[in-house]
Amino acid sequence: MSQDVLFDEQGTLGIISLNAPKTLNSLTKDVCLEMASRLERWAHDDKIQCILLESTSERALCAGGDVVSLYKSIKAQAQDHIDFFKCEYALDLMIHEYQKPIVVLAHGIVMGGGIGITVGASHRVVTETTLMAMPEITIGFFPDVGGSYFLNRMPNRLGRFLGLTGARMNASDALYANMADHFVPSSALKELKDALISGVDPGRALDRLSKNSLGAPPPARIEPMMPTIDKLMDGQNILQIKEGIERFETDDKWLQQSLATFLSGSPTSMAVIFEQIERGKGMALADVFAMEKKMALNFGKNCDMPEGIRALLIDKDKNPLWNPKNLEDVSPELIESHFSS
Secondary structure, eight states: OOTTEEEEEETTEEEEEEOOGGGTTOBOHHHHHHHHHHHHHHHTOTTOOEEEEEESSSSEEEOOBOHHHHHHHHHTTOSHHHHHHHHHHHHHHHHHHOSSOEEEEEOSEEETHHHHTTTTSSEEEEOTTOEEEOOGGGGTOOOOTTHHHHGGGSSTTHHHHHHHHOOOBOHHHHHHTTSOSEEOOGGGHHHHHHHHHTTOOHHHHHHHHHHHOSOOOOOOSHHHHHHHHHHHTOOSSHHHHHHHHHHOOOOOHHHHHHHHHHHTSOHHHHHHHHHHHHHHTTOOHHHHHHHHHHHHHHHHHSTHHHHHHIIIIISOOOOOOOSSSSGGGOOHHHHHHTTOO
């Protein structure tokens, strides 16, 4: 077994601890398989009544998938990235459908694949250090791990905004966006864990800590900005949205950074993400993961994904050569090819 994920049983609590601090707990195929196997075992173990998912590091729960390994697999025309997506999405769906409570401590950085193992849990806990985002547009990819489902269950046009801009959320933002259920200050996480080990119902434990805690979540950035976000995202197509963003001016640093991320992202990703969120409306969860599996494999054939990973994480020149270079040149046929079998 890998030491990148650890398992323990204390009382009626099954504990999963991500343990790869050097990579911010980036997910690999082996980690996903081991987590799924243990969850399957605990599902049929009457002694285990609740699951806790945590990190051994305070920096991050999980920063996402191991995209450097995905890059190597794609460039070598190998099978590894295909196997990874299949295992990752199966794990995410299992968490959504799990019959026992799963408490996730979304402490520190939670991005990409980290959101995939968080958002489907029954009890999602954020702290003052939580930093959430789906920044896939920066590497020529799309907000996967069920993004077509959970982005469509956010207030108004917020899901479209987060999927296109990769905007960063703090604890208050995550609560507003329906990505979290409870705020607990990091100083109280041990108390929460001890309560779960002693067999206290997770809902009761979290309600008590939330009410009695002296800590408070950081100021919200998204909720006060919603009128502006809705206006920016109010376009009939992705070209209209991009043109509106290019004309828009603001002094808000958070919004400036979010919109700059969108404008520097892959034009193909822009168009496909817009279409992805439209198609995901009203779609059942299992159908969402089936669609996203096809999308992930098709993105692996597209030149933008390896180029985006190269520019951001391999050569780190932050100068990806997107192809097509302009959104106007992304054809309907290219968009559709990302959804085909």
